[in-house]
Amino acid sequence: MPKEYRQILKYADEPGYTPDIECYLRHGGYQVLKKALALQNGTLPDGKPASGPERLRNEVMISGLRGRGGAGFSCGLKWSFVDRKSGKPIYLICNADESEPGTFKDRQIIYKDPHQLIEGMAIACYANDVHLAFIYIRGEFIEGARLLNQALKEARQKNFLGRNILGSGYDLDIHVHRGAGAYICGEETGLIESLEGKRAYPRIKPPYFPAVLGLYMCPTIVNNVETLCAVKHVIDMGGAEYARLGTPKNTGTRIVSISGHVKRPGYYEIETGKATLRDLIFDPAFGGGLREGRKLKAVIPGGSSAKVFKAGERFRIKMRSPDGRESEQEIDMLDLPYDFDCIIAAGSMSGSAAIIVMDDSTDIVAALANISDFYAHESCGQCTPCREGSLWMAKALRRLVAGQGRPEDADYLARIADNIPGGRTICAFGEGCSWPVQSFIAKFKEEFVARGAAADTGRKGEKTQAA
Amino acid sequence: MSNPFTIQTQPQAPAAEKIVVRVDGRQVEVPKTMPDPLTGKPVPTTMLQACEAAGVAVPHYCYHPKLPVAGNCRMCLVEYGTPALGPDRKPLLNPDGSPRIAKAPRPAIACATPLSPEMEIYTKTPAVKQMREAVLEFLLINHPLDCPICDQAGECKLQEYSVEHGLSNSRFVEQKVHKPKRVDLGPRIVLDDERCILCTRCIRFTRDIVGDDALGIVNRGSYNTLTAYPGRPFDNNYTLNTVDLCPVGALTSKDFRFQMRVWFLKETKSLCTSCATGCNIIAGSREEKVYRYEPRQNDAVNSTWMCDYGRLNYKWINREDRLSEIRGPNQQAISWEAAGKEISSRLKAAKPGSAAIVASARQTNEELYLVATLGRHLHALMDSVPRVKEGDGLLLSADRNPNWNGARLTGVAAHPPGSNLPKIADGIRSGAITSLIVIGEDVTRCGIGPELLDKLELLVVSDILPNETTKRAHYLLPGCAHLEKRGTFTNGKGRLQKFTKAISPKGYARAEQEYLTDLLFSLIGRRDYATIEGLFNKMAADVPAFKGLTWAAIGDAGVNVPI
Numbered sequence A: 001m002p003k004e005y006r007q008i009l010k011y012a013d014e015p016g017y018t019p020d021i022e023c024y025l026r027h028g029g030y031q032v033l034k035k036a037l038a039l040q041n042g043t044l045p046d047g048k049p050a051s052g053p054e055r056l057r058n059e060v061m062i063s064g065l066r067g068r069g070g071a072g073f074s075c076g077l078k079w080s081f082v083d084r085k086s087g088k089p090i091y092l093i094c095n096a097d098e099s100e101p102g103t104f105k106d107r108q109i110i111y112k113d114p115h116q117l118i119e120g121m122a123i124a125c126y127a128n129d130v131h132l133a134f135i136y137i138r139g140e141f142i143e144g145a146r147l148l149n150q151a152l153k154e155a156r157q158k159n160f161l162g163r164n165i166l167g168s169g170y171d172l173d174i175h176v177h178r179g180a181g182a183y184i185c186g187e188e189t190g191l192i193e194s195l196e197g198k199r200a201y202p203r204i205k206p207p208y209f210p211a212v213l214g215l216y217m218c219p220t221i222v223n224n225v226e227t228l229c230a231v232k233h234v235i236d237m238g239g240a241e242y243a244r245l246g247t248p249k250n251t252g253t254r255i256v257s258i259s260g261h262v263k264r265p266g267y268y269e270i271e272t273g274k275a276t277l278r279d280l281i282f283d284p285a286f287g288g289g290l291r292e293g294r295k296l297k298a299v300i301p302g303g304s305s306a307k308v309f310k311a312g313e314r315f316r317i318k319m320r321s322p323d324g325r326e327s328e329q330e331i332d333m334l335d336l337p338y339d340f341d342c343i344i345a346a347g348s349m350s351g352s353a354a355i356i357v358m359d360d361s362t363d364i365v366a367a368l369a370n371i372s373d374f375y376a377h378e379s380c381g382q383c384t385p386c387r388e389g390s391l392w393m394a395k396a397l398r399r400l401v402a403g404q405g406r407p408e409d410a411d412y413l414a415r416i417a418d419n420i421p422g423g424r425t426i427c428a429f430g431e432g433c434s435w436p437v438q439s440f441i442a443k444f445k446e447e448f449v450a451r452g453a454a455a456d457t458g459r460k461g462e463k464t465q466a467a
Numbered sequence B: 001m002s003n004p005f006t007i008q009t010q011p012q013a014p015a016a017e018k019i020v021v022r023v024d025g026r027q028v029e030v031p032k033t034m035p036d037p038l039t040g041k042p043v044p045t046t047m048l049q050a051c052e053a054a055g056v057a058v059p060h061y062c063y064h065p066k067l068p069v070a071g072n073c074r075m076c077l078v079e080y081g082t083p084a085l086g087p088d089r090k091p092l093l094n095p096d097g098s099p100r101i102a103k104a105p106r107p108a109i110a111c112a113t114p115l116s117p118e119m120e121i122y123t124k125t126p127a128v129k130q131m132r133e134a135v136l137e138f139l140l141i142n143h144p145l146d147c148p149i150c151d152q153a154g155e156c157k158l159q160e161y162s163v164e165h166g167l168s169n170s171r172f173v174e175q176k177v178h179k180p181k182r183v184d185l186g187p188r189i190v191l192d193d194e195r196c197i198l199c200t201r202c203i204r205f206t207r208d209i210v211g212d213d214a215l216g217i218v219n220r221g222s223y224n225t226l227t228a229y230p231g232r233p234f235d236n237n238y239t240l241n242t243v244d245l246c247p248v249g250a251l252t253s254k255d256f257r258f259q260m261r262v263w264f265l266k267e268t269k270s271l272c273t274s275c276a277t278g279c280n281i282i283a284g285s286r287e288e289k290v291y292r293y294e295p296r297q298n299d300a301v302n303s304t305w306m307c308d309y310g311r312l313n314y315k316w317i318n319r320e321d322r323l324s325e326i327r328g329p330n331q332q333a334i335s336w337e338a339a340g341k342e343i344s345s346r347l348k349a350a351k352p353g354s355a356a357i358v359a360s361a362r363q364t365n366e367e368l369y370l371v372a373t374l375g376r377h378l379h380a381l382m383d384s385v386p387r388v389k390e391g392d393g394l395l396l397s398a399d400r401n402p403n404w405n406g407a408r409l410t411g412v413a414a415h416p417p418g419s420n421l422p423k424i425a426d427g428i429r430s431g432a433i434t435s436l437i438v439i440g441e442d443v444t445r446c447g448i449g450p451e452l453l454d455k456l457e458l459l460v461v462s463d464i465l466p467n468e469t470t471k472r473a474h475y476l477l478p479g480c481a482h483l484e485k486r487g488t489f490t491n492g493k494g495r496l497q498k499f500t501k502a503i504s505p506k507g508y509a510r511a512e513q514e515y516l517t518d519l520l521f522s523l524i525g526r527r528d529y530a531t532i533e534g535l536f537n538k539m540a541a542d543v544p545a546f547k548g549l550t551w552a553a554i555g556d557a558g559v560n561v562p563i
Helices: A019-028 A031-038 A054-061 A076-081 A107-114 A115-128 A141-157 A190-193 A225-237 A239-243 A276-284 A341-345 A364-380 A384-401 A409-418 A431-443 A445-453 B047-053 B126-141 B157-165 B201-209 B242-247 B308-310 B336-349 B365-378 B403-409 B420-430 B450-455 B511-526 B530-541
Strands: A089-095 A128-135 A173-178 A220-224 A253-260 A266-271 A296-300 A314-322 A326-332 A353-357 B018-023 B026-030 B033-035 B042-044 B077-083 B101-103 B120-122 B189-191 B215-218 B223-229 B251-253 B268-271 B281-288 B289-295 B355-359 B381-383 B436-440 B460-465 B475-478 B487-491 B495-499
Touching: A019 A115, A019 A141, A031 A054, A031 A115, A031 A225, A054 A076, A054 A115, A054 A225, A054 A239, A076 A141, A089 A190, A089 A225, A107 A115, A107 A141, A107 A225, A107 B495, A115 A128, A115 A173, A115 A225, A128 A141, A128 A190, A141 A173, A190 A220, A225 A239, A239 A431, A253 A276, A276 A296, A276 A353, A296 A364, A314 A341, A326 B403, A364 A384, A364 A431, A364 A445, A384 A409, A384 A431, A384 A445, A384 B126, A409 A431, A431 A445, A445 B101, B018 B047, B026 B047, B042 B355, B047 B077, B047 B120, B077 B126, B077 B336, B101 B511, B120 B436, B126 B157, B189 B242, B189 B511, B201 B215, B201 B242, B242 B251, B242 B308, B268 B403, B268 B495, B289 B308, B336 B460, B336 B475, B336 B511, B355 B365, B355 B420, B365 B381, B365 B403, B365 B436, B365 B487, B365 B511, B403 B487, B511 B530
Parallel strands: A089 A128, A089 A220, A128 A173, A253 A353, B018 B120, B355 B381, B355 B436, B436 B460, B460 B475
Antiparallel strands: A253 A266, A296 A353, A314 A326, B018 B026, B033 B042, B077 B101, B077 B120, B189 B251, B215 B223, B268 B281, B281 B289, B487 B495
16 A cells, blocks of 8 residues: 655654754754765765765765656756856755645645755755855745745754854855746746846756856756755765665655645655555545546646646556566556656656646636636746747637637647747746647547537637537 | 958957858858857857858847847747767767767757757758748737838838748637837837837847846736836937847837838948948938938948937938039029139139138048148148037947048148137138138138138138028039938048948039049149049049058948058
8 A cells, every 4th residue: 555655744744843943953953964064075986086065966866866846857967067167156046936736845845844945955055065045935935935034044043054054164055035926937047037136037048057057147056845855865864775765767755746626635745656646646545536426537647737647548658567677568547656757658747746636527628728827827928939829828718618619729729739849939838838738638629629619609700500 | 350451350269160060951161159249259159150151041030140149039940960879979870971960859049059060950841941930920919910000011020031931821810919009118219019029139239239228028928018117218329229120110210100111212331420430321212312321230330230319310411401503602503614613713813822621521531632632732721620529438439520530631630630720710810811612511610700701702612501601602512412422431440431322412513522623623634533433542542541442442341541
C-alpha cells in the first residue's frame, strides 16, 4: 500500500509545531548547515581534489535531485552551468512565486516551516559561493512574506545568517522581495526582471541564460522552494543515499497537490514514482476517491499547463520493473507511476506535481475556457504568438461557452494553439497556454464540436440546426 | 572612421576570425564576431547577419542593426542544423567525410542566435514558411487594417510581409482588442496604439541611443499598450526617428500626416543643412515641392538617424516669397546677361582692394571656391558669418553652418571666425570699401547696418529669401536651395559629402556656381570646366585639403579630408 513519505513536511503538520526558530532548533534545525560549513577540502569520487563547496555540489549532482518548480531539470546540472570565472558575484534566488494553478505545496513550507527553506538556501548558497540571496515571494502571500522576514531576523540573531556564519568565515544574507500578482514572475528570467524593478518580460535565451547573465547580468541560480529544502536533505543523508529514495533518475520525494473532484483534496509527500495516479486519486491515504456516484473524466497531472489525460487512455511506455529491468508495457493512464519521466513519456508532464481531478460532472468546454482565461490574463505580451494567441483562444472559448460557437471551432482552436509552442515564443508560457487547448480538444473533440453545433447562432447571425 | 576612403565601419579586430556556415545550402564566410551596435564591443555574429552576408533576406520587425536585440516579434524564426555528435562527443561524419548535420528540433530566432561552426541555416523550408504565416496572422488579428488612412501605406512592413509571406484570408471571427488611437504623444508625434505591433524599437532607440527613457509599455498581454511616461510629453530632439523605425503606422509624424502618399515621392539623396554635422538624408519631393526629409544611413556621420530640428527644417524651400527674379538698380527686372555685364564692368572699374565679399558658410564648397577665386582677383576682404548655438551632444552640432570647414579651407572664412566682418564694416565706414558682394547672408545682422550698405557704390546680393540686405541690393541675384542644385559640403568633422538636385530652381534663379563661373569668366577670361564635376575636380587641384579627390570618388557616403 503506498503511503506518504514525509521528509520535507516531516514536522510541519505535527500538533504544536510552530514557524519560530526555537521550535525548528528543537527538531534538529540548522545541524545540516553546520555540517555543510564544516566540510573540509577533500576529493571527489574520481580522485580530483575539491573544496568543501565543490564537494557539496557533487553531492547534489549524484543525488539526482531534479527541480521541483515545474521543469524537472537536474539541480546539480543547473548549478554546474554557473559561470564561476567571470569575477562577478553569484546570486541565488528562491522562486517562491507559486502560481501554477493547482499547486499549493510551497506555501506549506513557507507558512509552517520557513526555517527549513532558509537552512536549505544557506547550504545551497554556501555550495555555490553566493553571499547575497533573495526569496521572491508572490505578492498574495502577505503573511508568508511576514513569516519569512521574521524567520530571517531570527536566523540573523543566532548567526545562521549574516557575517562569519557560526565562525566559518562565510558571509550570507537573504532578502525577501514581494511580487505583485503576476504568474509570469514565476518564469525564472521574468522573475529576475521583476526583481530588478522592471516589467516581468522574460529574457531571450541565448544569450541571457541566468547561470551566465542573470540578476544584474551576474551569474544567478533560480531554484524552487521545495528544491532548496530538498538540498538540505541531500546534504544531510548524502547524495548517494538520497538517490535511493524514489526511483532511478526520479529520485527523492515530491509534495503532490491534489485538487478537484476527490474526497480528500490536499497535499501529500511521496517518494517519486512510488505511487501511481490511481493511488493518488483513489487511495484513502491520498485523494480518497471520487464523490459518490461519479466517474472519472479527466486528470490534469501537473498543473494547468500540463496536457490533460482522458479517463481510460492507455499508453505504451518503457517501464522499469522492481528488479531494475526495462520493458515496454501498455498501461492505463491511472497506472502511470507518478514521477517525472513516465508522465513525460505519456505525453504530458508532472510539472509542479499538481493533480487536478475532473469527474463526469465537468463541463469540459467550460473547464478549458476557464483555464484559457487564466493564460490570457497572465500573458506578459512580449512576443507575438502568445500575446495574440492566448487572448484569441480565450475569446473563442468564451464564445463557445456562451452559445455562439460553430462546429468548426474545435479545429479553429487547435490550429491557433499549434502556432504557439515549439520554440516560437520567448518562454515556456507559449507551451503553457497552448498545451491545454491542444490536449483538451484532441482528447474531448466531440464535446467541442457538439457545443459548436448546438449554438444558438452560427455564422454572423444566421441560425443553424442543432446537431 | 580614421580611414579616409572607406564607406563602412569595419569590425574592430584587424583580421577578425572567420566562421564558415551554410545558408540555404550556400556556404558563406563571415567574421566570428561583429561590433555590438551600442557598445562597439565584439559580440558573436548571429544567424541573421550570416543570412544577410549570404544575400538571403530574413523578414523581421523588432531587429534593427543599430539597436540592441529584443527578439520579441518572432518573425525571423528559422530552422537550423548543427553537426551531430556521437555518444563519444565526437562529430559524426557522412560517408564523404563531411560532418553530419542534425536539424535542431526547435526553430530559433535568427536575430539573436549566435553562429556555431558548420551550422546550417534553413530559411525556405515549409516549416519556416508556416511560422511566418502564423506570426503574420497573429499580428493582424487585432490590427485595425487602417491602410486607406494610414501614412505608412507603401512603406509598411506589415503590408510588405503580408504580401510576401502571409496568408490572404484570416480565420479570426472574434472581437478585436481596441486601444487608444490618435494619441498626442508629443509635439511632433501621433501614436495609434491599435496599429502598434509592440516591437519596442521606439523604446529601445529612445532609451539607449538618445538616453531619454521616455517610452514604455503598460498593461499586460494582448492589452499591452505603448505610451509615453505619464504626464511628460515625448519631445526630445530625436522623436521623429521613431517614426522611421516604426515598421507600421503606429508612430507617425504630425508634420507629414496625410500630406502625401509615399509612392508618389521622388527620393533624392541629399544632406541636411541645419548644422555642421551634415546628416545624410533622403528628400522626398513631388512636382517641385518638398514633403519630408528622412535620414540616410552613413555610419561615418549620422548612423541611421537625424535630429528633429534638422528634419523639419525644409519648409522654407517651399515658401511663397522665395526670390525668383533678377533685379537691377531701382528694383528693375533684368536678365542674367545684363546683370552679369553690368556687375563685371563695375568690378573691373573698381580700385583693387576696394571690394569685400561676405559669403555664407551655407554655400557649397564649389561656390565658396569660386568666391575665393573672385576675392583673390579683386584683392577683396572676405569672411563668412559664424552661427553658433548650443549643440546637444548627439547629432546637433553647436556650429549651425553646414559648411564652415568649406568656407575655411577655400580661404573665404577668416580666422578667428567672423573677425573680418567688423573690418569690412570699418572699411565701408571709412570709404575704403566701396563694393560689397553678399552671398546668402543678411549682413545687417552681423555689424554691417543699413546705413553702411547705403554708402556703397556697388552692392551685389545673392540670396534665396528676402531680407534687409536684399532690399538694398543694387543687383539682386536669386540663388538656389541645396535641393535645387548639386554640390558638396565639408562637415564639422572634415567629411566632404555631396548632394543631388531634387527640384527645379524657382523662377529665374540659377545655381550660384553658374553665375559665379560666368562672372569669373568675364573678369579673368578663363573657364576650365563646363559641369559641376569639372568644377569640383578643378577645386580639388587648387585647394590643398581636397588634393587627390575627384567628383566620382566621393560616392554616396562622402570622404574624409584633412581639416
